[in-house]
Amino acid sequence: xxxxxxxxxxxxxxxxxxxxxxxxxxxxxxxxxxxxxxxxxxxxxxxxxxxxxxxxxxxxxxxxxxxxxxxxxxxxxxxxxxxxxxxxxxxxxxxxxxxxxxxxxxxxxxxxxxxxxxxxxxxxxxxxxxxxxxxxxxxxxxxxxxxxxxxxxxxxxxxxxxxxxxxxxxxxxxxxxxxxxxxxxxxxxxxxxxxxxxxxxxxxxxxxxxxxxxxxxxxxxxxxxxxxxxxxxxxxxxxxxxxxxxxxxxxxxxxxxxxxxxxxxxxxxxxxxxxxxxxxxxxxxxxxxxxxxxxxxxxxxxxxxxxxxxxxxxxxxxxxxxxxxxxxxxxxxxxxxxxxxxxxxxxxxxxxxxxxxxxxxxxxxxxxxxxxxxxxxxxxxxxxxxxxxxxxxxxxxxxxxxxxxxxxxxxxxxxxxxxxxxxxxxxxxxxxxxxxxxxxxxxxxxxxxxxxxxxxxxxxxxxxxxxxxxxxxxxxxxx
Numbered sequence: 326x327x328x329x330x331x332x333x334x335x336x337x338x339x340x341x342x343x344x345x346x347x348x349x350x351x352x353x354x355x356x357x358x359x360x361x362x363x364x365x366x367x368x369x370x371x372x373x374x375x376x377x378x379x380x381x382x383x384x385x386x387x388x389x390x391x392x393x394x395x396x397x398x399x400x401x402x403x404x405x406x407x408x409x410x411x412x413x414x415x416x417x418x419x420x421x422x423x424x425x426x427x428x429x430x431x432x433x434x435x436x437x438x439x440x441x442x443x444x445x446x447x448x449x450x451x452x453x454x455x456x457x458x459x460x461x462x463x464x465x466x467x468x469x470x471x472x473x474x475x476x477x478x479x480x481x482x483x484x485x486x487x488x489x490x491x492x493x494x495x496x497x498x499x500x501x502x503x504x505x506x507x508x509x510x511x512x513x514x515x516x517x518x519x520x521x522x523x524x525x526x527x528x529x530x531x532x533x534x535x536x537x538x539x540x541x542x543x544x545x546x547x548x549x550x551x552x553x554x555x556x557x558x559x560x561x562x563x564x565x566x567x568x569x570x571x572x573x574x575x576x577x578x579x580x581x582x583x584x585x586x587x588x589x590x591x592x593x594x595x596x597x598x599x600x601x602x603x604x605x606x607x608x609x610x611x612x613x614x615x616x617x618x619x620x621x622x623x624x625x626x627x628x629x630x631x632x633x634x635x636x637x638x639x640x641x642x643x644x645x646x647x648x649x650x651x652x653x654x655x656x657x658x659x660x661x662x663x664x665x666x667x668x669x670x671x672x673x674x675x676x677x678x679x680x681x682x683x684x685x686x687x688x689x690x691x692x693x694x695x696x697x698x699x700x701x702x703x704x705x706x707x708x709x710x711x712x713x714x715x716x717x718x719x720x721x722x723x724x725x726x727x728x729x730x731x732x733x734x735x736x737x738x739x740x741x742x743x744x745x746x747x748x749x750x751x752x753x754x755x756x757x758x759x760x761x762x763x764x765x766x767x768x769x770x771x772x773x774x775x776x777x778x779x780x781x782x783x784x785x786x787x788x789x790x791x792x793x794x795x796x797x798x799x800x801x802x803x804x
Contacts, residue, residue: 327351327490329679330509330518332497332532335366336477336665337657338524340672343480346487347693348676348685353516354481354489355509357496357528358788360748361741362477364526366665367751368550368601368633370577370587371473372564374663375412375465377432377440383642384674386435389663391670393467399669403479403695405472406582412468412564413448415618416461421568425463428569432465440465452561454619468564472582473665474751478741479695485740486692492516494789497525500535502651507536520682522655522675527598527636529658537650541658545598546637548590549607551615554626554759557586565618576614578622583757588615588622590633601632628759635661643667645674653682698735701727722772723765725758730772737776744777746770747787766793 329345331338334356345352358364373396379386400407416422425442432440441464448462449455485491492513499510500521509516525532530543558580567575578588589611612624638644638659648654655678657671664671679685700708700718711731712719718731736743736752743749746756746769755769756762762769770793774781782794 326506327353327516327518328683329353329520329522330355330507330516331522331524332509333357333524333526333529334361334477334481334491335364335524335526336362336473336480336668337526337660337671338522339477339481339484340668341522341524341657341675342484342489342491344672344676345679346484346489347687347691349688350679350683350685352484352489353518354484354491355495355497355511355516356491356493359494359744359785360751360787361481361491361493362474362751363788365633365635366477367474368631369473369548369635369665370550370579370590370662371471371581372412372577372579372663372666373407373409373469373471374666375432375440375468376435376437376663376666377414377428377463377465378569379431379435379663380641381431381434384645385642385663385667386431388643388667388670388674390436391673392663392667393469395669396469396471396666399480400471400476402693403476403483404697405475405479407469407471408582409467409469410563410580411464411466412566413443413452413455413462413464414566414568415448415455415459416568417456417458417617418460422461424568425461428463432463437465438467452563452565454560454621455565456618456620458617470564470579470582471665476668478752482740483693483695487688491741497532497535500532502536502653505653507653520653520655520679522657524657526660527634529636529656533648533654533656533658536654537648540649540656541638541644543598543659544637544639545595545600546635546661547593547595547600547607547632548635549603549611549632550587550589550630551608551611551624551627552581552629552631553586553588553622553624554628555584557623557626558584560586560619560622567614567618576611576618578615578619583754585628586622588612594637595634598634598636601634603630603632607632628761637661643671645671647678698732700729700732722768723755723758725760725764726754726756728753728755728765733769733772734776737773744773745785745787745791746773746793749773
């Protein structure tokens with residue numbers, strides 16, 4: 326019996342677990358995938374928005390600005406890459422400058438600090454590669470870039486170290502409430518709790534309907550991206566948006582915290598909440614629109630395309646609060662952009678709700694820090710010293726990103742260990758470089774097999790069914 330069950334371990338579920346782990350309350354997190362951050366969290370623009378886009382007075386507006394403000398301290402504590410590089414919303418006409426002024430008004434009312442409206446020449450002085458057709462922009466210096474999966478991993482690892490029970494490969498198949506207690510059925514058994522926090526992203530609607538009547542509808546919306554090589558990583562120095570429309574915030578161009586350039590997304594409603602396929606039409610649209618902002622982008626240096634699914638709904642605000650029909654069932658749904666930016670503040674809302682039921686008390690002993698060894702960032706002297714202590718740090722596995730065997734082994738034995746090649750990739754960066762794992766993936770597979778004590782054939786690329794090896798072609802006993 327637990328006090329709280331959190332369903333879903335994307336950035337929202339992890340943030341809730343992280344904040345609740347500071348208190349004397351028992352928490353179990355149920356995640357349907359074989360790793361955390363494996364849905365929308367791993368496939369988005371990786372932007373911490375300033376907060377000028379949401380309508381004033383909405384939860385979205387308040388939580389975006391509050392979450393942005395909190396992000397720096399959290400990332401410093403948990404050793405997560407985060408950079409405040411600012412953002413521009415570009416206008417290509419005087420009509421679009423009216424939108425820029427409206428966004429400035431909203432941002433001012435929402436409490437976004439230090440915004441400026443710039444002329445086209447002022448924009449190009451800051452960003453020389455911006456199109457000559459740009460007539461002005463809204464500049465917000467508080468916007469930033471982050472690694473969303475590293476943020477999620479850091480928060481859930483910290484929660485687990487402080488007593489949170491994380492269950493992977495535990496999709497919820499049924500929920501019943503009896504005598505004030507929720508009984509949650511999964512393939513890993515039944516879990517019980519007094520409170521449920523529904524942070525299931527694109528599946529939040531289905532999770533809620535297992536216990537209550539229909540209260541909201543999630544519309545999955547696919548966005549496609551280009552990830553370009555680090556040779557394009559300095560094409561812009563800030564996040565570059567286009568004026569928003571009914572299709573969203575427009576195609577963005579931005580550096581990533583890892584030194585690449587990200588371009589996208591488009592916005593297409595889909596029926597399947599797990600349909601992350603790329604399309605020729607979608608990628609053509611992204612490329613065409615992005616070059617309106619930055620004409621010189623070299624798409625020949627693309628190293629990966631991907632798509633993510635946003636949990637849109639018909640309203641203009643997040644859906645956060647207790648179910649109207651089921652007491653103790655707390656929905657955090659419809660968390661579209663700026664959900665990542667808002668995650669730390671959304672988690673505090675969830676804590677307030679749990680506190681209203683349990684009168685939470687802070688733990689006397691709590692570990693709220695996290696450090697990792699990032700070999701390529703060490704000095705030569707530091708590298709020599711760590712290799713002396715652990716020779717595994719002397720073997721580079723991923724040449725593109727200079728990731729060592731020592732880093733991979735440390736990750737495999739962390740509080741939330743990876744079991745797949747892409748799980749390792751998300752934790753230490755092996756496979757994120759130009760060759761996208763062409764060289765290092767087999768080595769990572771061998772290390773996973775050895776450290777986990779399982780056959781090579783059992784190691785997956787990522788999600789269930791993504792087998793790499795299926796059996797021997799030579800050297801085995803003939804039947």
